[in-house]
Amino acid sequence: MTDRDERPRATGRGPEPTARAPELTARDRTRALAFALVVFVGSVVPVPSSSGGGGGALAGALDVLPAGIGLTDPFHLVGYAVLAALLVPVTLEFRLGPLLAAAVAVAFGFGIELVQAPIPWRSFAWGDAAVNAGGAVIGAAVAVVRGRGPASANDREAER
Template identity: 60%
Template sequence: MIGIDDAGTDDADTADSSGDADTADSSDDADTADSSDDADTADTGLHALARVRPALAFAAVVLAASVVPIPGGSAGGSAAVPIAGIGPTDPFHLLGYAVLAGLTARSTGRGLRGLAVAAAVATGFGFGIELLQTAIPWRTFAWRDVAVNAVGAILGVAVSWGFTRRRLADFDAFRRSP
C-alpha cells in the first residue's frame, strides 16, 4: 500500500522489490538512528579526547625527562647514594607518576575500577620507560624506580579519589543550603 510517512516521502519510493513498505520504513528509521549515533559517537570521542589530552601531554613530558642524561650522573645511571633510603630522583618519580595517574583518572573515571585502571596505566607506562632506558647508554633499568613509580601512581589516584569525594560533599552541601 502506498502512503506518506512522517518525512513526506512515498512509501513506494523507499520500498524494496517485494513491495513491503513496513520493511522500508524500518530501514529508514535505522538509517536515521545510525546517523544520530554517529553524531553522538563523534561528540563523545571529542569529549574523551579532551579528557585524555592532559594525561598524554604530561606522559610526553615524563618520557622526555626520562631519556635525557641526569646532570651529575655517570654513564649507566646516577652514581648518587640514597640518603635515608631516598634516592636523588625518587621525589621526581613519586610526584611525576602521581600527577600522571591523577590526570589519567580523569579519562578512566573516578570509580574504584577507573582509579585502578589509572594506577595500572601509569605504573605500566613507568615500567615501559624503564625498559626503554635499557637501550640508552646513560640510563639503566631500575626496579627501585618501578616501585617508586607505582607508589606515586597509587598516591595520585588516592588524591584524585579524595578530591572527588570532597567535591561531591561540597556539592551536596551547596544543594541543601537555603
C-alpha cells in the same frame, strides 16, 4: 523527549556510562597524554652525573637526602602521582576507573624503565619502578578523594 530519557542508563553489564561532556573527556585525555610525553622525554634525556671531579651542586644535594633515597626518587613519585591523577578522569567510564588509571601509570613507568635499559646514560632500576608504582597509587587515590573520581551510588541516583 525529556532530559531524563536522554541520559544513559545503567544496564548492570559492563561499564556504566557517565554524564560528562565529550569535550571535557577529550581535554582530560589531551592533558594526560601531554604529561605522559613530558615524563617520557624527561626519562630518556641525558642528566648531569654526580660522578667525576668534585660533583658540584649535585653532589651537595645528594648529601641532604636521607639514606636510601635517590636524587630522582621524588621526581618519580610526584611524576607518576600526577600522571595517575590525570588519568583518573579519563577512565571514569569504567567501574574501576581509578584502579585502571593507577595500573596504566604503573605499566607506563615499567615500560619507560625497559626503554631506559639500553640507553647508555640511563639504566633499568627496580627501585625506580617501585617508586613509580607507589606514586601512581597515591595519585589515583588523591584524585578520587578530591572528587575527580567516579561518582558515588548516591550521586548517580540523584542524577536520575
